[in-house]
Amino acid sequence: MANYFNTLSLREQLTQLGKCRFMDSSEFADGVTALKGKKIVIVGCGAQGLNQGLNMRDSGLDISYALRPAAIKEQRQSYKNAKENNFTVGTYEELIPTADLVINLTPDKQHTNVVSTVMPLMKKGATLSYSHGFNIVEEGMQVREDLTVIMVAPKSPGSEVREEYKRGFGVPTLIAVHPENDPEGKGLEQAKAYAAGTGGDKAGVLESSFVAEVKSDLMGEQTILCGLLQTGSILSFNKMVEKGVDEAYASKLIQYGWETITEGLKQGGITNMMDRLSNPAKIKAFDLAEELKVIMRPLFQKHMDDIMSGHFSKTMMEDWDNGDKNLLDWRAATGETAFEKTPAGDMEISEQEYYDNGVLMVAFVKSGVELAYETMTESGIIGESAYYESLHETPLIANTIARKKLFEMNRVISDTAEYGCYLFDHACKPLLTDFMKQVDTEIIGKHFGEGKDTGVDNVRLIAVNKAIREHDVEVVGARLRASMTAMKPIG
Numbered sequence: 341m342a343n344y345f346n347t348l349s350l351r352e353q354l355t356q357l358g359k360c361r362f363m364d365s366s367e368f369a370d371g372v373t374a375l376k377g378k379k380i381v382i383v384g385c386g387a388q389g390l391n392q393g394l395n396m397r398d399s400g401l402d403i404s405y406a407l408r409p410a411a412i413k414e415q416r417q418s419y420k421n422a423k424e425n426n427f428t429v430g431t432y433e434e435l436i437p438t439a440d441l442v443i444n445l446t447p448d449k450q451h452t453n454v455v456s457t458v459m460p461l462m463k464k465g466a467t468l469s470y471s472h473g474f475n476i477v478e479e480g481m482q483v484r485e486d487l488t489v490i491m492v493a494p495k496s497p498g499s500e501v502r503e504e505y506k507r508g509f510g511v512p513t514l515i516a517v518h519p520e521n522d523p524e525g526k527g528l529e530q531a532k533a534y535a536a537g538t539g540g541d542k543a544g545v546l547e548s549s550f551v552a553e554v555k556s557d558l559m560g561e562q563t564i565l566c567g568l569l570q571t572g573s574i575l576s577f578n579k580m581v582e583k584g585v586d587e588a589y590a591s592k593l594i595q596y597g598w599e600t601i602t603e604g605l606k607q608g609g610i611t612n613m614m615d616r617l618s619n620p621a622k623i624k625a626f627d628l629a630e631e632l633k634v635i636m637r638p639l640f641q642k643h644m645d646d647i648m649s650g651h652f653s654k655t656m657m658e659d660w661d662n663g664d665k666n667l668l669d670w671r672a673a674t675g676e677t678a679f680e681k682t683p684a685g686d687m688e689i690s691e692q693e694y695y696d697n698g699v700l701m702v703a704f705v706k707s708g709v710e711l712a713y714e715t716m717t718e719s720g721i722i723g724e725s726a727y728y729e730s731l732h733e734t735p736l737i738a739n740t741i742a743r744k745k746l747f748e749m750n751r752v753i754s755d756t757a758e759y760g761c762y763l764f765d766h767a768c769k770p771l772l773t774d775f776m777k778q779v780d781t782e783i784i785g786k787h788f789g790e791g792k793d794t795g796v797d798n799v800r801l802i803a804v805n806k807a808i809r810e811h812d813v814e815v816v817g818a819r820l821r822a823s824m825t826a827m828k829p830i831g
């Protein structure tokens with residue numbers, strides 16, 4: 341199998357990368373109709389499998405789970421997830437031959453194996469679906485010509501897919517039809533119905549391509565969403581301890597700080613997150629973010645280049661073949677960091693204190709979101725996609741760190757995201773050595789400018805505010821957030 345993206349002409353690569361249309365809510369007027377009464381079998385019942393299945397069943401669809409024999413025999417977690425929620429569970433042989441839609445929600449690493457096993461059992465004219473296009477785009481999986489291949493990719497961890505649905509809403513979702521596999525022209529209607537079944541239509545759906553989803557998803561998760569949150573956590577914690585801040589306080593400030601400050605991001609973008617700081621702190625965070633952007637830009641660009649060329653997927657797949665050596669070493673090293681090993685204290689930290697004492701964290705978030713967005717859009721990924729993969733998803737990942745630190749984040753995200761997160765982190769920390777030497781508790785651990793005059797130069801403040809507000813991620817984000825709010829009452 342060859343990397344599918346690399347087999348395309350440059351023109352076709354650019355066309356597929358740039359495919360991104362924000363769909364109007366009226367396009368979902370038929371709801372789940374195209375899948376109503378169809379037999380839908382989900383392979384795998386993990387983070388996405390369970391939560392998508394629960395939503396689709398609540399939306400009136402017929403869902404069952406096909407699991408590998410060992411999972412059923414040993415009653416593994418996937419079996420328990422499905423059974424405890426009263427779903428029918430069976431083997432591939434029992435469930436796949438009668439399925440109209442088979443949804444592959446196993447880890448990306450397993451896709452070639454799973455799809456090769458499942459495909460011969462699928463009935464003529466059925467549909468195969470993915471929630472991430474790695475197997476099609478990076479591994480070049482060839483699917484039987486009579487089968488339709490679609491993708492419905494929620495831009496969120498599985499837990500939030502369910503939580504948002506229960507709130508009568510959903511998470512933004514990318515849908516796509518693989519151009520090589522749409523023999524009956526039914527792919528788009530089915531993908532729309534599936535997105536409606538998960539609640540994604542209420543939050544915003546982009547009609548995209550497998551290529552655009554893969555290249556943007558990999559970039560977001562490696563850099564701002566997971567990699568930089570990991571690097572920022574470790575470096576910020578170590579610095580506070582080095583400077584004598586109480587360890588338990590430092591641990592708490594980081595563990596819950598990302599969630600608190602990115603709540604500001606979720607509600608009103610970088611503008612609102614920065615507005616939560618005092619004027620002098622805002623200018624300081626702005627300057628730090630500018631400095632960080634200069635230092636980290638080449639690393640962000642390297643990640644994007646390696647994702648585009650297929651170098652990233654090639655080296656990750658080599659690690660798969662090598663028994664996951666790098667992944668397991670990196671996972672163990674993360675578990676040994678002082679941040680991971682130091683429990684958060686039970687002292688009170690007010691919401692505002694997380695901002696005031698976490699100016700460096702705000703600067704990490706601002707620089708990472710903007711860099712990820714800029715690097716993606718410079719590479720042909722459309723702004724809306726880049727927004728979902730940078731600003732929109734950062735608070736959702738920050739929530740996982742609040743639950744159980746970096747361990748929880750890396751547990752909840754997919755296997756490709758975990759690998760890419762460590763890869764970025766290990767390259768980024770050394771790059772920031774000199775920058776971190778100048779960092780003191782004024783910007784991490786203590787209240788910025790406490791007791792000092794809060795006056796600032798008006799001209800500078802106006803220029804800083806203008807630069808923050810006019811960044812493209814803010815312009816695109818304001819539009820997307822407005823449409824999400826507009827759609828919310830429909831649920």
Ligand SMILES: NC(=O)C1=CN([C@@H]2O[C@H](COP(=O)(O)OP(=O)(O)OC[C@H]3O[C@@H](n4cnc5c(N)ncnc54)[C@H](OP(=O)(O)O)[C@@H]3O)[C@@H](O)[C@H]2O)C=CC1
Pocket residue numbers: 383384385386387388389407408411416417418419444445446447448450453454471472493494495496497498499752753754755756
């Ligand atoms: N994690 C996330 O939040 C997101 C994931 N995605 C995508 O969703 C897909 C699923 O990822 P995710 O939910 O993280 O996966 P998980 O690791 O959470 O779930 C894996 C499921 O697959 C089963 N499984 C594992 N290995 C095999 C195998 N060899 N054969 C058959 N079944 C197997 C497991 O069951 P058992 O081991 O018991 O057999 C388990 O039920 C991926 O394509 C991912 O990129 C997309 C958006 C976000």
Ligand SMILES: CC[C@](O)(C(C)=O)C(=O)O
Pocket residue numbers: 494495496497498557560561565566733737752753754755756757
């Ligand atoms: C951020 C990681 C992710 O891409 C996701 C939850 O969207 C993943 O692959 O887990």
Ligand SMILES: [Mg+2]
Pocket residue numbers: 494495496557561
């Ligand atoms: Mg993702």
Ligand SMILES: [Mg+2]
Pocket residue numbers: 472557558561754756757
């Ligand atoms: Mg991903």
